Amino acid sequence: MKILLIGSGAREHALARALALDPASSAVTVAPGNPGTARLEKTENTPVDADDPAAVAALAQRIEADLVVVGPEAPLVAGVADAVRAAGIPVFGPDGSAARLEGSKAFAKEIMAAAAVPTAMAHVCTTLAEVEAALDAFGAPYVVKDDGLAAGKGVVVTEDRQAALAHAKGCLDHAEVVIEEYLDGPEISLFCLADGERVVPLAAAQDFKRLRDGDAGPNTGGMGAYSPLDWAPDGLVDDVVERVALPTVRELARRGTPFVGLLYCGLALTSRGLRVVEFNARFGDPETQVVLARLQSSLATALHAAATGDLADLPPLRWSDDAAVTVVISANGYPELPRKGDAITGIEDAESLEGVHVLHAGTSIDDAGALVSAGGRVLSVTATGADIEAARIAAYAGIEKIDLPGSHHRTVIAAGR
Numbered sequence: 001m002k003i004l005l006i007g008s009g010a011r012e013h014a015l016a017r018a019l020a021l022d023p024a025s026s027a028v029t030v031a032p033g034n035p036g037t038a039r040l041e042k043t044e045n046t047p048v049d050a051d052d053p054a055a056v057a058a059l060a061q062r063i064e065a066d067l068v069v070v071g072p073e074a075p076l077v078a079g080v081a082d083a084v085r086a087a088g089i090p091v092f093g094p095d096g097s098a099a100r101l102e103g104s105k106a107f108a109k110e111i112m113a114a115a116a117v118p119t120a121m122a123h124v125c126t127t128l129a130e131v132e133a134a135l136d137a138f139g140a141p142y143v144v145k146d147d148g149l150a151a152g153k154g155v156v157v158t159e160d161r162q163a164a165l166a167h168a169k170g171c172l173d174h175a176e177v178v179i180e181e182y183l184d185g186p187e188i189s190l191f192c193l194a195d196g197e198r199v200v201p202l203a204a205a206q207d208f209k210r211l212r213d214g215d216a217g218p219n220t221g222g223m224g225a226y227s228p229l230d231w232a233p234d235g236l237v238d239d240v241v242e243r244v245a246l247p248t249v250r251e252l253a254r255r256g257t258p259f260v261g262l263l264y265c266g267l268a269l270t271s272r273g274l275r276v277v278e279f280n281a282r283f284g285d286p287e288t289q290v291v292l293a294r295l296q297s298s299l300a301t302a303l304h305a306a307a308t309g310d311l312a313d314l315p316p317l318r319w320s321d322d323a324a325v326t327v328v329i330s331a332n333g334y335p336e337l338p339r340k341g342d343a344i345t346g347i348e349d350a351e352s353l354e355g356v357h358v359l360h361a362g363t364s365i366d367d368a369g370a371l372v373s374a375g376g377r378v379l380s381v382t383a384t385g386a387d388i389e390a391a392r393i394a395a396y397a398g399i400e401k402i403d404l405p406g407s408h409h410r411t412v413i414a415a416g417r
């Protein structure tokens with residue numbers, strides 16, 4: 001199977017790595033890819049404007065791809081999957097109409113209400129007066145969400161009413177704003193493969209969204225993750241499939257916009273039960289790094305089955321009993337103003353450690369041929385081990401070997417869960 005993978009982050013490096021190791025795939029083209037994907041076996045990078053549906057469809061035809069896998073949300077919302085599907089090529093990723101589940105928080109709320117999926121109560125506001133009324137109705141802590149795509153950074157959770165109002169004002173300049181009830185309790189990420197009708201859950205993971213240890217600092221795209229969740233209640237995955245993923249997929253099918261791709265269920269286990277915090281229409285980053293580190297079945301076969309409506313025939317997925325932990329190294333200034341161009345060294349030393357691999361995100365090769373930082377989240381240092389503790393120790397041993405001036409990472413990912 002020839003595969004075209006769209007994207008250039010650590011999530012795509014993790015996907016490309018799993019596909020490159022998979023005997024079911026013969027060649028992997030990553031567009032545009034990053035310096036890490038360039039080094040994988042069976043894999044090559046090709047430039048493309050990932051948000052241009054016609055360009056991606058043309059590339060898929062040119063390389064005679066058997067399967068296209070779309071990593072990030074922006075191409076999905078832009079209609080890249082629609083264009084590839086229209087060209088007759090199986091694509092793992094929803095059409096733009098179904099990707100609105102991630103692209104518009106107001107649309108996601110509408111689908112959840114129609115499908116009776118448990119989620120936070122919310123008001124969609126178009127004026128500041130509505131925002132003030134909703135903040136008063138729910139009380140602190142306040143949860144204020146930009147309606148549109150914001151790479152995980154459009155949400156403010158705060159006790160400070162002025163800060164909540166200020167964020168809402170900023171959002172109202174360009175979109176609607178969603179004010180929500182605050183959800184307490186631990187968060188989990190459960191990814192489900194969806195073929196338009198059926199879903200197959202992957203292993204659950206937990207992400208660390210805030211920039212700093214102790215869940216302080218601003219929300220980010222995610223600073224680390226681990227899997228499995230040894231503390232999660234029995235039956236959690238089945239519960240999410242039955243009460244969240246399946247009703248959502250059925251509601252979208254009923255509306256004539258079937259969801260084919262990765263339904264990312266972001267959940268809070270609150271004192272009042274399971275609640276959806278958010279849906280995404282693609283693999284999560286950095287959770288993918290730990291989920292795929294544990295997958296033993298063929299990823300290419302599973303994604304192809306979802307893309308072609310054949311999940312019913314997919315054999316049960318097999319998972320390693322090992323645990324996986326990933327820790328993100330971010331650039332100085334992330335998330336506000338990440339600094340670029342700093343030299344990165346020590347990756348080979350990190351990867352010489354047992355069970356450690358390093359995934360690239362915001363990296364590039366400079367004119368002198370050196371690896372330098374080129375984005376907010378720069379690397380995901382990922383490790384497997386017999387249990388979470390062993391994987392965590394290995395991941396931090398890897399971190400110790402890597403040098404990126406001014407960089408930041410959280411120091412207690414997966415500890416004291």
Ligand code: AMP
Pocket residue numbers: 120143145152153154155157180181182183184187209219266277278
């Ligand atoms: P979202 O983009 O909707 O996933 O929100 C990003 C992050 O903000 C989530 O992962 C949570 O950590 C936090 N968050 C979002 N909604 C709520 C909520 N209703 N209550 C508490 N925290 C929330």
Ligand code: GLY
Pocket residue numbers: 152207221222280283284285286287
């Ligand atoms: N790690 C959160 C996300 O991918 O949205």
